[in-house]
Amino acid sequence: MSEKCLKCFRPLETCYCRYITPVETGVKFVFLMHPKEAYKQRTGTGRLAHLSLPDSEIIIGINFNGNTRLQSLLADPQYFCCVLYPGEDAWCVSDDGVKSCGRQHLSSVLASGKKLLVIVVDATWPCAKKMVKVSTCLHGLQKISFSAGYRSEFTFKREPQPDYISTIESCYYLIKEMQSAGLCPTGAAAHNPEPLMNVFRRMVAYQLDSQKEREASGVPDRYANSTRLRARKERARLAALQRLSEGGAAAETAGQG
Numbered sequence: 001m002s003e004k005c006l007k008c009f010r011p012l013e014t015c016y017c018r019y020i021t022p023v024e025t026g027v028k029f030v031f032l033m034h035p036k037e038a039y040k041q042r043t044g045t046g047r048l049a050h051l052s053l054p055d056s057e058i059i060i061g062i063n064f065n066g067n068t069r070l071q072s073l074l075a076d077p078q079y080f081c082c083v084l085y086p087g088e089d090a091w092c093v094s095d096d097g098v099k100s101c102g103r104q105h106l107s108s109v110l111a112s113g114k115k116l117l118v119i120v121v122d123a124t125w126p127c128a129k130k131m132v133k134v135s136t137c138l139h140g141l142q143k144i145s146f147s148a149g150y151r152s153e154f155t156f157k158r159e160p161q162p163d164y165i166s167t168i169e170s171c172y173y174l175i176k177e178m179q180s181a182g183l184c185p186t187g188a189a190a191h192n193p194e195p196l197m198n199v200f201r202r203m204v205a206y207q208l209d210s211q212k213e214r215e216a217s218g219v220p221d222r223y224a225n226s227t228r229l230r231a232r233k234e235r236a237r238l239a240a241l242q243r244l245s246e247g248g249a250a251a252e253t254a255g256q257g
Contacts, residue, residue, distance in 0.1 A: 007051060009044065019202045020051050021195035025175050026184050027116045029056040031167070032064055032074060034123035037138065045154075045168035045200060046122030052196050064126075064135040074137065079117040080109045082142040084170060090143035094177040102144070103181050110183065115180060118174070120146065122167045146170075153197075153204060155214045172196040181196065201243050 005015040031046045038047075038060045040188075050056045064070045074081050082091070091102030109116065119138065121128045132138055150173055152165040165173070175193040178184050 008047060014069065014206060015050060016199055016203060017051065019199045020048070021198070022054050023052050023175070023192045023193050023195050024054060025178075025193070027118055027175070027178070028079065029053050029120055029171060030070070031056065031058045031120050031122045032131065032135075033058050033060045034062060034127045035060055036127065037122050038125075044158070045166040045203070046084065046120070048170040048199050049120075049171045049196065052199060058122075062131055062134065063136050064131075071137070073117060074141075078115055080112075080114040081117045081119065082144040083119045083121070083132075083138055084145065084174060086145050087143045090145035092145055092147060093174065093181050093183060096149045103183065103241045105142075106144075106181075106183050107180075120167060120171065125164060144174070146173045147257045153201065155229075156203050166200070168196055177184075200246065205244065 004010065004011050005012055005017060008016050008020075010016055029049070031050055033046055037044060038058070047058065050058050059067060059070055061067055073079065091105055093102055093106060106116070107116075119141070121131055123131055150165055150169070152169055154166045154169070172193050175184075179193070
């Protein structure tokens with residue numbers, strides 16, 4: 001068995017830690033991670049998000065009603081706790097003409113001196129729904145969300161719906177919309193959240209490359225069952241590499257400025 005990195009839990013030869021750049025946001029993220037995500041997933045975008053976001057935490061479990069760490073965070077008066085979860089009653093941080101009141105509410109919260117604590121349920125959608133259902137301690141918390149319309153770049157993995165996106169993408173879009181709305185605390189808005197997507201795209205490109213190698217060696221693709229889907233994944237692989245190349249060039253230009 002190959003030796004694993006103790007931070008990203010990847011084999012050392014494919015460790016992603018060297019691609020991770022901390023993103024300061026002024027927001028505390030807490031990832032409620034399903035055990036399957038924590039111990040069995042080969043991708044683990046929640047863990048990549050945690051490693052990229054300073055002051056974030058991972059709490060593993062299914063029912064969090066008796067979890068002492070989560071309960072202490074929920075009771076801490078320095079935080080305003082909310083759950084990143086879609087719903088008609090969710091505060092939308094962007095002004096979409098329908099739920100723009102979310103920006104006003106969040107502005108009031110931050111003006112009061114409280115720090116925003118965002119709880120992210122990290123699991124497959126069926127497991128996430130179960131976790132939220134049984135964890136009644138979450139039911140009274142305000143939901144927070146972002147505008148619809150995003151499409152996941154998690155191209156080698158099938159999602160139940162086209163607008164379902166991964167944990168790290170969810171954090172990225174929330175941060176982007178909060179920054180655009182001026183809701184990041186003073187000093188944090190200057191931090192570019194792109195490193196979240198950069199490490200995610202590294203992971204996607206690696207998985208697609210590995211899948212291509214398995215197919216070439218005759219190992220069945222557990223996700224693809226058609227020529228069309230394989231072609232789409234090849235386009236996605238090349239697109240991910242292109243985005244990485246463009247991101248690196250932009251960073252180099254910024255460094256020279």
